[in-house]
Amino acid sequence: MYPNLEAHIASFVKLQPAGLEILRASLKATDLRKKELLFREGEICRADYFVDKGCLRMFFIDDKGTERTTQFAIENWWMADYISLERQTASGFSLQAVEATRVLALERNACEKLLTAVPALERYFRIIRQRAYAASQVRMKYIYDFSGEEMYRHFSRSYPGFIQRVPQYMVASFLGMTPEYLSEIRKRTGR
Amino acid sequence: MYPNLEAHIASFVKLQPAGLEILRASLKATDLRKKELLFREGEICRADYFVDKGCLRMFFIDDKGTERTTQFAIENWWMADYISLERQTASGFSLQAVEATRVLALERNACEKLLTAVPALERYFRIIRQRAYAASQVRMKYIYDFSGEEMYRHFSRSYPGFIQRVPQYMVASFLGMTPEYLSEIRKRTGR
DNA sequence: CGGTCTCTTGACGGAGTTCAAAGCTAGTGG
DNA sequence: CCACTAGCTTTGAACTCCGTCAAGAGACCG
Numbered sequence: 001m002y003p004n005l006e007a008h009i010a011s012f013v014k015l016q017p018a019g020l021e022i023l024r025a026s027l028k029a030t031d032l033r034k035k036e037l038l039f040r041e042g043e044i045c046r047a048d049y050f051v052d053k054g055c056l057r058m059f060f061i062d063d064k065g066t067e068r069t070t071q072f073a074i075e076n077w078w079m080a081d082y083i084s085l086e087r088q089t090a091s092g093f094s095l096q097a098v099e100a101t102r103v104l105a106l107e108r109n110a111c112e113k114l115l116t117a118v119p120a121l122e123r124y125f126r127i128i129r130q131r132a133y134a135a136s137q138v139r140m141k142y143i144y145d146f147s148g149e150e151m152y153r154h155f156s157r158s159y160p161g162f163i164q165r166v167p168q169y170m171v172a173s174f175l176g177m178t179p180e181y182l183s184e185i186r187k188r189t190g191r
Numbered sequence: 192m193y194p195n196l197e198a199h200i201a202s203f204v205k206l207q208p209a210g211l212e213i214l215r216a217s218l219k220a221t222d223l224r225k226k227e228l229l230f231r232e233g234e235i236c237r238a239d240y241f242v243d244k245g246c247l248r249m250f251f252i253d254d255k256g257t258e259r260t261t262q263f264a265i266e267n268w269w270m271a272d273y274i275s276l277e278r279q280t281a282s283g284f285s286l287q288a289v290e291a292t293r294v295l296a297l298e299r300n301a302c303e304k305l306l307t308a309v310p311a312l313e314r315y316f317r318i319i320r321q322r323a324y325a326a327s328q329v330r331m332k333y334i335y336d337f338s339g340e341e342m343y344r345h346f347s348r349s350y351p352g353f354i355q356r357v358p359q360y361m362v363a364s365f366l367g368m369t370p371e372y373l374s375e376i377r378k379r380t381g382r
Numbered sequence: 383c384g385g386t387c388t389c390t391t392g393a394c395g396g397a398g399t400t401c402a403a404a405g406c407t408a409g410t411g412g
Numbered sequence: 413c414c415a416c417t418a419g420c421t422t423t424g425a426a427c428t429c430c431g432t433c434a435a436g437a438g439a440c441c442g
Contacts, residue, residue: 060332068335070328082325092332119310126317133320134273136327137261141251141283143334144259144367148398168421176335181398183422339430359389372430374390 054101245292
């Protein structure tokens with residue numbers, strides 16, 4: 001039914017057929033066109049989204065009206081504003097498809113019920129969240145440690161090909177710099 | 192036995208007496224003096240640490256030899272380098288007591304066994320990790336959005352009193368600036 | 383009290399931003 | 413399938429925030 005997600009879960013915990021059924025019933029598959037939004041700044045994040053195919057980004061608009069991309073999510077990543085999702089309060093972010101994207105949405109109430117019915121998934125999400133947090137610890141270190149140029153070099157080495165998938169101004173805002181400056185760096189470092 | 196941690200867990204999940212016993216047996220309480228290290232950059236993070244009393248910080252040394260503080264943890268927070276902990280590889284961080292601190296250490300193997308024996312704790316840690324991750328999403332937003340001066344104002348409003356607990360150069364490095372510049376900001380904004 | 387750690391001050395420099403304008407590219411409709 | 417347009421990228425000059433360096437003033441601990 002959802003081979004990518006099911007394989008992903010299976011690599012962490014073993015589900016009973018009954019559990020798998022409940023999981024499938026808890027999800028809603030949605031296809032998004034390029035630039036389509038799952039929710040907008042000020043709205044509530046209603047689900048945790050698994051990227052089945054494609055790419056999502058999280059961003060907000062700063063006081064000067066510029067978009068600032070804080071995260072990307074590609075295949076096999078979950079993405080949500082977890083504060084907005086937990087408390088059902090207005091989100092400070094927007095969630096958008098960077099390209100044509102298929103997501104599996106696990107809505108808040110469905111998630112609660114799912115975890116009660118299939119406790120083995122608590123373990124799956126515990127591990128997933130721990131890894132996401134670990135990744136953000138490392139990323140924080142890069143932000144503290146690297147200059148703009150080092151950030152770009154690190155990023156383009158770690159995710160070669162991803163650069164082609166995303167417009168450069170989004171990469172720039174993700175790296176915490178202006179598109180103009182990224183352009184200058186790319187000229188210096190030879191694309 | 193460990194009233195702070197046990198109350199903290201109880202606010203999320205209900206443990207059976209037997210589970211509580213196993214939990215207690217899995218922990219090691221350690222008292223640290225000011226500046227004492229739990230592990231050093233290049234060593235392995237062997238446990239997840241719960242701050243029972245006091246304050247920890249995570250930091251690394253940048254290429255110029257300057258300490259950069261990436262996180263603080265106070266009472267009722269867990270702290271670890273989760274990549275080093277999961278893979279048992281060398282950590283890119285050091286973990287240090289900012290003041291006299293009492294931690295409860297949950298070592299990696301003990302943690303594995305504990306979670307197998309008491310699956311209800313998977314839920315506790317899933318929620319805790321999700322909140323930690325949510326906090327890092329918000330923090331990331333501040334980092335993208337705020338100037339140095341705004342970061343300081345936000346920080347000193349959000350955690351009044353914490354400033355007094357921690358030397359200023361650690362606050363500066365946490366805010367991503369030099370002590371000299373923080374000093375200048377404090378002069379401008381009236382302490 | 384003496385020495386080390388911490389905080390402050392000020393002059394200077396550089397990484398990165400801002401603004402404006404021109405060149406490209408890709409998607410869209412005819 | 414081409415032409416047009418809107419959006420993306422590049423360039424360059426002026427500017428600014430913040431880091432660097434160096435030196436002095438406190439403050440804390442033995």
